[in-house]
Each structure stands twice: as C-alpha cells, then as structure tokens.
Amino acid sequence: MSDTSTEVAARYLAAGGNRHPAAADWAPGLLAFGAGNNIALWNPQDTHHNGISALLAGHTDAVNAVKLCNLDGQMLILSGSADKTVRIWKPTKDKDLQYEQLQCLAEHQGSVNTISILPDCNLFATGAADSTVKIWTLTETGAKLVQSISLQPRYLPLTTALIFLTGGAVALAVAGTASYIQLYVRSEPGANFVLQATLTGHEGWIRSLDFVEHGEDILLASASQDKYIRLWRLRRATSTTTPTNGLGSQENAAVMKKSLSNTARQVGNTDARYAVTFEALLIGHEDWIYTARWAPPADSRVSPTLLSASADNSVAIWTADEASGVWLCNARLGEISAQKGSTTATGSTGGFWIGLWQPDGSSVVSLGRTGSWRRWTFDSTKDTWDQQLGISGHTQEVQSLAWAPDGSYLLTTGSDQTTRLFAAWKRDGATSWHEFARPQIHGYDLNCIDSISNNQFISGADEKLLRVFNKPKAIDSLLSKLSGTEPTVEGLADAANIPVLGLSNKAIASPAVDQLDNDGIGENADATSTAVQSPLNTDQPTLEDHLARHTLWPEHEKLYGHGYEISAVAASHDGTLVATACKASSLDHAVIRLYDTKEWREVKPALTAHSLTVARLAFSVDDRHLLSVGRDRQWAVFRRKDTSSTVFELLTSNPKAHTRMILDCAWAPASDPPVFATAGRDKCVKIWTLTDGKAECVLTITLPATVTAVAFSSLLRDDGMRLAAGTEDGSIHLIAVKIDGGASFDSRPIATALCPSGSISCLQWRPARLDGTDTEEIAVASNDHSVRILAVTK
Known part of the structure; x- marks a missing residue:
C-alpha cells in the first residue's frame, strides 16, 4: 500500500468547545476555539456548513485562551x-x-488563563495562575518577553484588556479572582506598565474585561460572578463634559447604594490624563456572567453595543437609550432558565460560557455547557435575531462509537455522559455532516455502544447495567428527509423525555401541533414529561436547543447482571444476541453475559475464560463465533452450539497471546478459514487464522506505540484485506493484509494532521459502500474529545 495508491481526507470533524470564557476568538473567515488540548478552526459564515476544518495539536493540556492577531496581513x-x-x-x-x-x-x-492583544503595536499580554501578567512584543519570527508584572495583592488573573490612550500611552486592565480591577499604564513605547488605579465595586470574581472607544472617551466593561456588569468611563481630563453616572434603571438604586461614590481616578501620562469614573450598572442576568464583549465599532460617535453571556442560559445585548442615556437590554437570546424546569435532564444547557461578535457585528455566537456553538444572525427587516446552524461535539473523552448496520448514521458515546448521533445532510448536490440527535443524556460516564438494528442500540456505563434504546418517529422522519434513508413504516414511539430526577428516557406521544405553546410544549402538560415532534420538522439539521430537548430516544430495556462498571458490549450482526462484560479483577466478575434481544433474558450460563477485565467483544461476520480479549493478555473464541442455538461454548483460547494486555480485536470479512486480529500494549497487531478449532498466528505487525484500536474493512480488495490500527499516541495506520499464498502485510501511517492528538479509543469502518465508488469511510473516536470521519480512497 504505497502513498500514491491511497488518499485519505477528512470528511468530518466534531469536537466540543472548552468551557472557559477566554477560549475563543473570531476574525473575518475564522473562529478559533479551544477543544480539549486542541485548537479547532471553524468558519461560521461557511454557506456549505462544513463545520470544523482542522484541529491543531500541540498543547498537552486544556486550551484556556485563544486570540487571533492580524500581523502584516497574516x-x-x-x-x-x-x-x-x-x-x-x-x-x-x-x-x-x-x-x-x-x-x-x-x-x-x-495555567495560562487569558490573552489580550493590541495589534497596531504588536503587543500582547498573558495572565496565568502564577499570579503574573507578562507583556510581549510580537513579530513575524515570534514573541519576545518585555515585562513581567507580579500582581499585588496576590490573585489569579482571569481576564485582561489592552487599549491605546492619547499621547502614545497604553492602558492594561487586569482582573480575576478578586473583586477589583487594576489599571496599568505604559506612558510611552519602551516603558514599563505601572499600576495607576484600582476600580472597586464588584462583589465577586471578575471573568471578563473589554475596552471600546466612544468619541474621545473610552468605555471599559467588566463582567462578574456577582451577576452584574459594570461600565467604567475613561474621560479625557481636558473634556468639559461633566461625568455621568447612569444607573441603568430606577430600581437599581438599592443595589447600588454602596456604589454611589464616584470618585474619579486619574490615569494616563503627562500629555494626556484620563479620569476614570463609574458609568453604569447593568442588571438583568440571574447567574454568573462569563463574558462581556463590545460590538465592533461601526462609528465611534454612536453609542456602542455590548454582548454578555451568562450561566443563566441567556445571551443579552445591551445599548444605551439615546434620549436618557440609560443602558437597556434590547435583546435576550438563549433560554429562560426559570421556565419548565432547568435541569440537565430536561435539556437545560447549563449556561453560556462565551459570547462573540462576528467581525462586522451582524451575528453573534455563544458556547454552551454541552460544548455546542449556537449562532444568531440579525434580520434588519424583521428586527429580530434568528438562530442559525451551529456546530457541536463531545466535551470529554469519546469512548466508543458504532455505525448503524446500514451505515446511515454514526453513534458516539463518551465521558461527557452523552450519546450523540451524527449523519449526513444531503441537499442540492452538497453533503455535510451534523449532529442530528442526542439519544442519551445520562448521569454516568458512558463506556461502550453498539447498534442492534437500524432502529435500536445498546450502551453501557459506569452504572453497572446496560440500556437499550429505540429510535423515535421524529428522528426517523428527520433522517429520512435530510439524509435520504428509508423511513420505518411502523412500530416507533413518537418521542421521548427524561422525568425530573430520573435516568430513564420514557416513550411519549406528541401532542397535536395546535396544542403547543410558543416553546413547543403542551399548554396543560407537565413540561418535564412532555416532548414534541414538531420542532424537528425542519429543512435543516437539528439546532442545539432541540438537540438537548427533543431528540432523546425512548428506553426499551435495561439489562442487569454485572457487578461492576460495563467495559464492553457487542451485538450480533443479525441483531438477535448481545454480549456484555464489566470491569473485573477476579474470575467471578470477568465473565461474558449473553442476552437474547427478543425477550431480553440472559442466556445461561455466562461464558468464562478471562481472569481480568474483558476489553473488547466481537461477533464474527456469520455470528457463529464470539471473540473476546482482555487485560489478562489472552483472547478467547466461543462457538455457537448449532445454527439455531443462542448458547455458546468455549472453542479455544490463548493465555499468552500477547506479552502485555490486549486492548482490541476485530474479525476480518467473511473468509475460509476465519481470520481475526488482536492488538495490545506490547505495540503489536497479530493476525490469526482459525482452523479446526485451533488458532494460529500468521502475522505479527509491530507499530511504534501501544495499539488501542483495530478494525477490518468489510470490503475485500485485490491487495487483500484492509486493516486500520489506532495507537495510544493518536496515530492511525492503514495495513494491507494478505493471507493467501503466504501471509504478508504492507503498512503506512495516515498523515499526522488528520489524526487525533490523544489515544484512539475506537475505530469503525462505515458498513455501506459510497455511491459505488472506491471510497470508504472510517470513524475515529479519541481521548482528545474528537470524533473524525476520514475518507479513504484507493
């Protein structure tokens, strides 16, 4: 398999954003945000909706701060x-x-928590948990440290902001795990920043600072965990205008009783002095405020507009009334958390952590607790903010994934306690991938998943039991409409919900459309036990609001029997059997349990062979054999007693198959004799043939790192079978394996730019062949929080 014969390209990338107020920035044509240890690149204005275009790897821990800087056109x-x-x-x-x-x-x-930039003089500041703010100069060849400020009294900087003052001076505002803001000023180029003023008034940590020019004055917005935004005016001392003290509204007087003192602080240099006064208190949010950002100034004479994002599930847009000067919230986007229950189980987003303006000010984006980006665009004809398609992804390690048997959609699950469904949106000759549903929102970390049929899947979590879910009509019709899949004729529930304080998705019927209120909830119904189908009757993939509320799958069955956290699950290809295993440190718990999918009863007896945790299970293509591998370094093959039986018995095992624990296994496409692969911590992939009840290792393939995942393509090719192997360092290798006429293999790594930066937890080739072409797709789940679909063309 040479480099010239096989091409690999990224078909789809999904990763949730980091919950840190400084972890994203938006410049024309590019929004960059932290996604785990990576930096994700996305263009929200892309009319093709291709989502994340790249994930930049380099950091070894979570990315907390991202800034974009245009340096000489680059x-x-x-x-x-x-x-x-x-x-x-x-x-x-x-x-x-x-x-x-x-x-x-x-x-x-x-830990570095904040970065602010002054691009016109190539200056930037960084703040970290070492209680320092460092000042750097930036050139095309890199950055140079010019000053280190130790914050006194000691606190951790969470936000910084830079702006030019008249006379060549530069102001730096710093705030964080204290209730005050420190203003440092650099009087001239080359000089050091010196503390000149401390602004008090907030009663909690300050999470966001932002400057904007307003005529000859400068406004500073500060957002705090005390639920308030404060505006501060830096007024030229030469100005004849009297400082104002806009309070936002009459009823704010009681809240501001101790803030009425408005003593001006002086900052600046000898050429230009500024009086810093308190301008306004913005009241309206009901929880911590994470970000406050000024809109890009269209005209410095026009009153600026402020965007705030809060943990109360709302994004607010504030402007000053032209007549009175009072600051008002003229638009509130997101959710009203007091309505209809506000728990994760009922779809609450858990707040917005980031709010950003489009560079031209025509739209805004916000990042929620679920790692998803929402986007709203202003419609000037209707004077409304309309929600547009955003992007989404897992916010923790992705532990497992499974394609639907017909390849129509991909299910993923992970440590963020969600199961997500991704599918292709096909329209007008264009195709893009999106999250269509969130079938399971759980209270435990999810470890494994498999599809039983096109309308049913099973998942295992840390709660020691497995849950089976059925597809609802709403999702079935949505996939049929947007992905071109065959609709299911009958037998599906309308929708599902999670009762408050519950973990089980209940199947429910949809109320008639004329019984719905504006929020899509039945007028007289209990909001916590009602979901609807109507919000999913759209011409585009599901918006995040509906993903969190209306795309759950009803739970069909629970499977009990294991004593510890579920570690592996596999469904037979004909959908009649499910094999499961749990974490184990003894023979008693290292058993494999089989369940029939008709009555959902356990097939006794449990299968025994391992002494430690079974890491992976796999049925052969004809469902006659069940393969298991474990941390006890052995694999075992179980055979069905007869073609009609659900009972399996141990056929053969190898207690010393690898020198270290075995982490994954896979069956090759139908062949005679049967072929399977095992992979382990000893950095080896071994190919075995099963003949007359005995297995023989015919190939040992050594890779540079621990092999954590393997998967065979279902297509047989002229050069043999295609095997993908993923490793602990995130690399993926495509291996052509030949068994006939002497075993041989040819291996090549996929380009690093296409591979995850963390350990690969699961690989799965898409079952369906695409449009009769020579292109296959492989899904990749990784501990770097990403899900990738790669197109492999030969």
Whole structure:
C-alpha cells in the first residue's frame, strides 16, 4: 500500500468547545476555539456548513485562551493552556493542517488563563495562575518577553484588556479572582506598565474585561460572578463634559447604594490624563456572567453595543437609550432558565460560557455547557435575531462509537455522559455532516455502544447495567428527509423525555401541533414529561436547543447482571444476541453475559475464560463465533452450539497471546478459514487464522506505540484485506493484509494532521459502500474529545 495508491481526507470533524470564557476568538473567515488540548478552526459564515476544518495539536493540556492577531496581513493564532505555555501559530499551505506552530513560550509557571492583544503595536499580554501578567512584543519570527508584572495583592488573573490612550500611552486592565480591577499604564513605547488605579465595586470574581472607544472617551466593561456588569468611563481630563453616572434603571438604586461614590481616578501620562469614573450598572442576568464583549465599532460617535453571556442560559445585548442615556437590554437570546424546569435532564444547557461578535457585528455566537456553538444572525427587516446552524461535539473523552448496520448514521458515546448521533445532510448536490440527535443524556460516564438494528442500540456505563434504546418517529422522519434513508413504516414511539430526577428516557406521544405553546410544549402538560415532534420538522439539521430537548430516544430495556462498571458490549450482526462484560479483577466478575434481544433474558450460563477485565467483544461476520480479549493478555473464541442455538461454548483460547494486555480485536470479512486480529500494549497487531478449532498466528505487525484500536474493512480488495490500527499516541495506520499464498502485510501511517492528538479509543469502518465508488469511510473516536470521519480512497 504505497502513498500514491491511497488518499485519505477528512470528511468530518466534531469536537466540543472548552468551557472557559477566554477560549475563543473570531476574525473575518475564522473562529478559533479551544477543544480539549486542541485548537479547532471553524468558519461560521461557511454557506456549505462544513463545520470544523482542522484541529491543531500541540498543547498537552486544556486550551484556556485563544486570540487571533492580524500581523502584516497574516492571521496568527495565540493560544494559552493549562500546560503553562503560550503557543503562536502561523498559516501553512497544507489544507489539512492550515496552521503550524511558530513558537512555544514557557515563561509562565501556572495555567495560562487569558490573552489580550493590541495589534497596531504588536503587543500582547498573558495572565496565568502564577499570579503574573507578562507583556510581549510580537513579530513575524515570534514573541519576545518585555515585562513581567507580579500582581499585588496576590490573585489569579482571569481576564485582561489592552487599549491605546492619547499621547502614545497604553492602558492594561487586569482582573480575576478578586473583586477589583487594576489599571496599568505604559506612558510611552519602551516603558514599563505601572499600576495607576484600582476600580472597586464588584462583589465577586471578575471573568471578563473589554475596552471600546466612544468619541474621545473610552468605555471599559467588566463582567462578574456577582451577576452584574459594570461600565467604567475613561474621560479625557481636558473634556468639559461633566461625568455621568447612569444607573441603568430606577430600581437599581438599592443595589447600588454602596456604589454611589464616584470618585474619579486619574490615569494616563503627562500629555494626556484620563479620569476614570463609574458609568453604569447593568442588571438583568440571574447567574454568573462569563463574558462581556463590545460590538465592533461601526462609528465611534454612536453609542456602542455590548454582548454578555451568562450561566443563566441567556445571551443579552445591551445599548444605551439615546434620549436618557440609560443602558437597556434590547435583546435576550438563549433560554429562560426559570421556565419548565432547568435541569440537565430536561435539556437545560447549563449556561453560556462565551459570547462573540462576528467581525462586522451582524451575528453573534455563544458556547454552551454541552460544548455546542449556537449562532444568531440579525434580520434588519424583521428586527429580530434568528438562530442559525451551529456546530457541536463531545466535551470529554469519546469512548466508543458504532455505525448503524446500514451505515446511515454514526453513534458516539463518551465521558461527557452523552450519546450523540451524527449523519449526513444531503441537499442540492452538497453533503455535510451534523449532529442530528442526542439519544442519551445520562448521569454516568458512558463506556461502550453498539447498534442492534437500524432502529435500536445498546450502551453501557459506569452504572453497572446496560440500556437499550429505540429510535423515535421524529428522528426517523428527520433522517429520512435530510439524509435520504428509508423511513420505518411502523412500530416507533413518537418521542421521548427524561422525568425530573430520573435516568430513564420514557416513550411519549406528541401532542397535536395546535396544542403547543410558543416553546413547543403542551399548554396543560407537565413540561418535564412532555416532548414534541414538531420542532424537528425542519429543512435543516437539528439546532442545539432541540438537540438537548427533543431528540432523546425512548428506553426499551435495561439489562442487569454485572457487578461492576460495563467495559464492553457487542451485538450480533443479525441483531438477535448481545454480549456484555464489566470491569473485573477476579474470575467471578470477568465473565461474558449473553442476552437474547427478543425477550431480553440472559442466556445461561455466562461464558468464562478471562481472569481480568474483558476489553473488547466481537461477533464474527456469520455470528457463529464470539471473540473476546482482555487485560489478562489472552483472547478467547466461543462457538455457537448449532445454527439455531443462542448458547455458546468455549472453542479455544490463548493465555499468552500477547506479552502485555490486549486492548482490541476485530474479525476480518467473511473468509475460509476465519481470520481475526488482536492488538495490545506490547505495540503489536497479530493476525490469526482459525482452523479446526485451533488458532494460529500468521502475522505479527509491530507499530511504534501501544495499539488501542483495530478494525477490518468489510470490503475485500485485490491487495487483500484492509486493516486500520489506532495507537495510544493518536496515530492511525492503514495495513494491507494478505493471507493467501503466504501471509504478508504492507503498512503506512495516515498523515499526522488528520489524526487525533490523544489515544484512539475506537475505530469503525462505515458498513455501506459510497455511491459505488472506491471510497470508504472510517470513524475515529479519541481521548482528545474528537470524533473524525476520514475518507479513504484507493
């Protein structure tokens, strides 16, 4: 398999955003945000809705801060991470990578939480958990440290902001795990920043600061965990205008009783002095406020507009009334958390962590607790903000994935306690992948998943039992409409919900459309036990609001029997049997349990062979054999007693198959004799043939790192069978395996830019062949929080 014969391209990338107020920035044509240890690149204005275009790997811990900087026409990315480093990225000509690391700055001794930029003089500031703010100059070749500020009294900086003052001075605002804001000023180029003023008034940590010019004055917005936004005015001392103290509304007086003192602080240099006064208190949010961002100024004389994002599930847009000067909230986007229950189980998003303006101010995006981006665009004709398609993804390690048997959709599950359904949206000759449903929102980390049929799947979690789910009509019709799948004629429930304080999705009937209120909830119904089909009757993939509320799958069955966390599950290809295993440190618990899918009863006796946790289970293509591998370094093959029986018995096993624990296994396409692969911590993939009840190792393939996942393509090719192997360092290898006429293999790695940065937890080839072409697709789940679909063309 040579480089010239096989091409690999990214078909789809999904990763949830990091819940950190500074972890994203938006420049024309590019929104960059932290996604686990990676930096995701997305263009929200892309009319083809292709989603994330690249994931930049380099950081070794979560990315907390991202800023974009246009340096001499070249867009650079600056990123700060919990790994204590700041990294600078520059563009490349590689369409898969797009950006490469230019420099790594390791001067901080703590997690980097904030970055602010003053692009016109190529200056930027970084703040970290070592209680320092460092000032850097930026050039095309990299950054240079020019000053380190130790914050006194000591606190952790969570946000910074930079702006020019008249006379060549630069102001730096710093705030964080204290209730005050410190203003530092650099009086002239080359000088150091000096603390000149401290602004008090907030009663909680301050999470966001942002400057904007307003005529000759400057406004500073500060957002705090005390649920308020404060505006501060930096007014030229030469101005004849009297400072104002807009309070936002009459009823704010009681809240502001102790804030009425408005003593001006002086900042600036000898050429230009500024009086800093308290301008307004914005009241309206009911929970912590994470970000406050000024809209890109169209005209500095016009009153600016402020965007705020809060943990109360809302994004607010604030403007000052032209007549009175009072600041008002003229638009509120998102959800009203007090309505209809506000728990994760009923679809509450858990707040918005980031709010960003489009560079031209015509739309806004916000990141929620579920890692998904929402987008709203302003419609000037209707004077409304309309929600548009966003992107979504897992926010923790993706543990497992499974294709529907017909390849129509992909199910993924992971440590963020959600199961997600991804499918292709086909329209007008274009195809893009999106999250169509969130079938399971759970209270435990989810470890494994498999499809039983096109309308049913099973998942296992840390709760020691397995749950079986059925597809609802709403999702079936949506997939049929947008993905072109065959609709199911009958036998499906309308929809599902989770009762408050429950973990089981209940099947429910949809109320008639004329019985729905504006929120899509039945007028007289209990909101916590009602979901509807109507919001999914759309011409585009599901919006995040509906994903969290209306796309659950009803639970069909629970399977009991295991004593510890579920570690593996596999469904037979004909959908009649399910094999399961749990974490184990003894023979008693290291058993494999079989359940028939007709009555959902356990097939006794349980299968025994292993002494430690069974890591993976797999049925052969003809369902005659069941293969198991475990941490006890052995594999075992069980055979069905006869073609009509559900009882399996041990055929053969190998207690010393690998020198370290075995982590995955896979059956090859139908062949005689049967062929299977095992992979383990000893960095080996071994190919075995099963003849007359005995297995023989015919190939040992050594890879550079621990092999954590293997998968055979279902298509037989001229050069033999195609095997994909994923490793602990995130690399993926395509291996052509030949058994006939002497065993041989040919291996090549997939380009690093297309591979995850974390350990690969699961690989699965898509069952269906695409349009009769020579292209296959493989889904990749990784501990770097990403789900990838790669197109492999030969």
